Amino acid sequence: MPYGPTPETSTAQAPPATTPRIIPPSPRPNRPARALRYAAPALLAYGAVRLFGLLVLVLWSRGEHRGVWHLLAESWDCDWYLKIAGNGYAHTLGTQVDANNLAFFPLYPLLIRAGGVIAPEPRGSVGLAISVSCAFLAAWGIFAVGDRLYGRRTGVLLAALWGSLPVALVQWMGYTESLFTALTAWALYAVLTGRWIWAGSLAALAGLTRPTGAALAAAVSLSALLTLWRARQRACQEEGGHNRVRILVGALLAPLGWLSYVAWVGFRLGRWDGYFAVQKLWRNEWDGGVGTLRVMYDLLAVQRPQLFLTMVTATLLASVALFVLSVGDRQPLPLLVFTGLLLLIVLGSKGVYFPRARFVLPAFPLLLPLAAALARARTHVAVTVMVAAAVTSAAFGGHMLLAWMGPP
DSSP states (O other), X not given: OOOOOOTTTOSSSXXXXXXXXXXXXOSSOOOHHHHHHHHHHHHHHHHHHHXXXXXXXXXXXXXXXXXXXXHHHTSTHHHHHHHHHHHOOOSSOOSOTTOOGGGSOSHHHHHHHHHXXXXXXXXXXXXXXXXXXXXXXXXXXXXXXXXXXXXHHHHHHHHHHHTTSTTGGGGGSSSSHHHHHHHHHHHHHHHHTTOHHHHHXXXXXXXXXXXXXXXXXXXXXXXHHHHHHHHHHHTOXXXXXXXXXXXXXXXXXXXXXXXXXXXXXXXXXXXXXXXXXXXXXXXXXXXXXXXXXXXXHIIIIISOOOHHHHHHHHHHHHHHHHHHHHHHTTOOHHHHHHHHHHHHHHHHBOXXXXXXXXXXXXXXXXXXXXXXXXXXXXXXXXXXXXHHXXXXXXXXXXXXXXXXXXXX
C-alpha cells in the first residue's frame, strides 16, 4: 500500500499533544521508493534490534551445542505448519489431545507451499524467509500507523519497540505472528486513511492466518459501519454514493477469511461446530478469564514460577495497563477495538498459558503510549530505554529457545 510523508509529518519533531492526530490522506499516492526512504529509519532500527537478538541467540546456542536454523525454522509450531504445507489437513476430528492440525489456519502454510515451487526443499527455509520478510513489512506498517497519529519520530520508536518485546524472537521464526501483524498493521492504516476495500481485504487475509483475525475483522467492520452511520446522521455529502459503497464492501469483506475457514472446517468434519470441537481438543475454550486469573494466582502466590512464565505474566499484566493508557489517550476506535478484542480473546481463554505473550505480539497499538512518551523525551533517555529493551529482548529470546525448553 503506498505510504509516505505528508506536509504535516515531514518534520522530525513529534507534536506536543498527547492525543493522536489523524491526517487526511494525500490526494495522490507517493511512489514506493519515496515511501521506503521515508520509512527507512524505522526499518533500520527494527532490523538492528532483531539482528542483535539473533546474534545473542547464535552465540548462546553455540555454547549449548544447539542448531540455530532448526530452532528458528523447524521447532514446535514451525513443524506443524511445514507438515500442513506438505501433507494437508486432517479429515477427521479424532479424540487425541493437541494433535489435530485443523487448529492451525491455512494462509501461512499455503504461502510455504507456493514458495516451495520457486525454492524447493527444505521448506523450513521458505517458511523462515516468509516470516522475516513479513516482519519487515509489519515494522513498516507499524511505523506508518505511528507516524500518522503522532509523527515520524514516534513511528520509528514504535517499530523499534515492537522488535524489542520479550518474545520478539518469534518474529523471525517459522510462526504466523509476523504475517498476521503485517496484515493487521496495514489494515489499520488503511482504515485510518479511508481505504476501505484495502482494509477489508487485508482483514480477510488476516482471518485466514490466526484465530485472533476475528478481532481485526470486527475492528474494520465496526469502524466502517460507524463511518456510514455518522455520515447519515450528519446528513451531509462528505461521503459520496460511490465511496459509501466502498465502505460497505470493506465492512463485508473483513470477516470473510475467518468465517470461511471456520465454515470449511465444519464442512470437512461434518458438523457445524467442527472448528470449536478442534479447539476444545487443544484445551482452548473461552471462560471469561477465570482460568487465566487462576493460573496467575498460582504463579504469583503459590508456586515458585519459572522465569519464562513470570515474563509471560508480566507481559499480560503490562498489556492490560497499556490498554487502559491507550483508552485514556483516546486512540482511534479501530485500534482500541482490535487491541481490546484481542486481549479479551487471549485473556479470556482457559487454554495453555505459556504462549500468551506471543499471542499479544500483534497488538502493537498498545505500545503507542510508550512510543509517544519516548518521542517527547530527551534523546539520551530514549536511547537508554531502547538499548535496555533490546538487551532484555535478546536475553529473553535466548532463554525462550534454549533454557525454557518448551514452545514459545
